[in-house]
Amino acid sequence: MGFFARLFGKRGAGTDDPEQLRRQLFDAAARGDLSRLGKLCGEHRQTVAAQFPAWQKVPEHLRSDPGALQSHVQSLVAIAQVFAQQLDDPSLFQRLMGTPGDNPLMRWQDALARAQGMIEALDFAAARGLLMHLLPDVERLQGSGADELLPITLGRIGECHFELGEAEQALPYMQQALARCEQTGDEDGVAIYLGNLFEAHRWLEQREPAAACARRLAEQTSDPEAKRRRLRRAELVAAGEPRNRVLAVVDGTPHELDELPALAEHVRFVFERDRITLRRATAATEEGEAHGGEGEYAEALACFERAAAADRHDPHCRYQAAFTLLHLRRYAEAEAAYADVERLAPGWFHCRADLWLAGRLAAGELDHAVFLAAHALQDGPMPPDEKLDLAEKTLMTAPRLSLLHLHRGRQLARLGRATEAAAAFRDGLAGDGEPDVRSRLCVELAAHCDDPQERAALVREAQQPGGNLVAAATALLIARASAN
Template sequence: MADQIRDALIDAAAAGDERRLAELCAAHRDEIRRDFPSWTRVPETVRADPAAVQRYGGGLVAVAQCFAARLGDPSLLDRLRGPDESNPVIAWQRSLGQARALMGEARFGVARTLLAGALAGADGLQGSAVASLLPITHGMLGECCLQLGEAGAAIEPTVAALRLCEAHGDIEGVLAYLGNLFEIQRYLGQPGHAATTAERYAAALESAGHVGHAVGWRRRAARVRAGEPPNRVVAVVDGERHELADLGAVSGDRRVEFVFERNRLTLEPARRRAGDGERLGGEGRHAEALDAFREAARLDPFDPHSRYLAGLALLQLGRHGEAVAEYEATERLAPGWFNCRADLWLARELASGAMTAELYRMVYLLEDAPAPPQEKVRLADAALRTAPGLAPLHLFRGHALRALGAPAEAASAYRNGLTYAAEPDFRSRLLSALGMTTESAPERTAALGEAAALPGGNLIAAAMATVALRTS
């Protein structure tokens, strides 16, 4: 009976089912208090498997924490800590928990220091618990180094974690650290090494029986080895990612999204700081938002989004020449990122004096403001009386008309915009929109074909046109 209670507790903890764990602790509190001392000795059947040891130890810690937090009884935690908290393995586990919490808060520098200390304190320790904790600690240390922008320093601990998992036959650990190593090598701009790692990942998947996923990773390895572009668009069909080149016709009842895929991940500290900037910008605090975006760019020099958002903040501040520089940097890092090419054109027009700030504000409002479509049509018409040759006004007027259920009028607006659209990003968006709206099959094919092939055009518009052509 005692073993059944213990196993049920550990199963609930491993599943993250806090409610079930609390119910078991309350229902069997006396038996758990009585038997817990014997449970702290890892059963023979568990010791041979490092992953099982980790699961077992984590379960006991969760039970002790539940007793302390839910039942007001810290005695089990005290027993795990040992006299004066002198048990080095328990101290190590506690350090790992603290480090993971710090990483969840993007405090990677503090977490790295804690992890390095844990490894130093583990020197000379032996046993199954040590064997299970070592790869985790090395792996977390590698993650911290990468997120701090020190990808070169992340290699050694990640490889150490990988080798330990390989030595113990821990396939889940092997896959986790091969995946981490792949991202580190991509971030370092080492496509040959990254491709080899992806091939190793595919082989590990095959050995675990995941043949279908292995095929995808072999394709990924080939793509990286051939020279992965800094930025491209992939299609997500009903939640499954597809390269555009591999995607056939898509039936109308399937959900299709288009997302950007870069050759590097975005570091978490930069992503969070850019998010801070977006919130500030949404509150109209554009100078503070700019500071946040520039800090994000410092935290991850390869992140295009922080530079892209900095360009928008600068336009809102009327600093048009600086905005041009930020959009040019975005285009270098990730060609075609969102609407960077169109925004760069607008920034250059503003900087040269060819466009007034009032006209830019109208374009911005028509694209991003949450106004009803009939109001946007009215605003676009007023702006077109001042600047009839400004292509984006026709584009956003067409979108508003389409939202009003007037496809013929929308198609006419797109055609008018194409008369003036020399800038490729706006031209490709007009073409794609026209192809999706017109009732003329020849016009649809011609518009979509040009949108899909236009050099320097909008990547999302091109992707939508590509898929629409295959489905028509």
């Protein structure tokens, strides 16, 4: 046999002895010798593919050694990568990954994806049920995959509870998600779940826990201005936020009115409530507004009622329901709905003036045509001259209605008839005296007034409690500008 026998005998050790081949492959993988690893896989492709399932079974003596176990798994992955990338054979990778049916991480990811689809469809109850059923099985899993997926799962369950109006039940899941992210050093996750906890505590009117979340969020940011705003918000929450207030937005950044930059231009006012609106309520309200825009008031009202059932604290769906009830001539119900808006978010848009108007309609003191005219003057697309004509015609039937004088003055101002506009605003101030409209009249007249003392008096009155919040905020800016 001699030389040839010895030569073929050596070669057979690499081909016919699977254990020796495994050691050679694993040694090359451990050393990062991809050239050697690729050559071995190419030369012994069939043997490697045949033996790979057996190599996946971790030897007993490695299972108690985390380092050795990790090295074993990494070697398998390296071999599978060579097959996939150099030999165009992904089958070993597929064996490592398994199918969703036999790989717990893949089953977990699949369940999370299905739950996310339910959440996006606003079916929070179904998503919560799916994830709650999954949780006992996945809590036992370990490893980096579990460390990543478990906080997401807990957070999604908390999110579902919260969006179903169950903030108390949401808290423990959000807290567990936060703790898991803290343990693994996931800073983005920490920020997400601190934000979620902040909103849940606000929802429950738990001032100090909410403020504590805001303080921690402030400490996480490196932006000094963002940090200052978050700390200020923590102070407001701890002291007790108003149900509804106005913020001034300058260059996309919201400011409390008392910290608005002195030289700010192009200020936009927005409302800030002490709670966020739940997503099912927002979606139902948007659907109702679409129906209302088409004059489908019964359908719109059903949507707003569904929104109110989804979020017991949301004022806007109730505000839109009240407006719809006015269109349906159900004035007493509209008055009650506006009163509910004022309770939930005092000063929300024009709810104070609309509450007063609904009361006059319910009492038979005003005709439905006056309501329709007021609505067209406020939101209609007509040009200024047509709106002016409508206001003057309607004033013939309701001469003391300050709201009509306000709209008449605004159209005169738009037409460049400033002196007549100022007179219209004065007529409005001599009218019915409804506080919301009166504060708006004060601001309008202050802009057309030449007497500094009268302007100052108008600005002070516009800031009195019980009026229009945006008018009060505008008056504050006028006062600050006059003082500079």
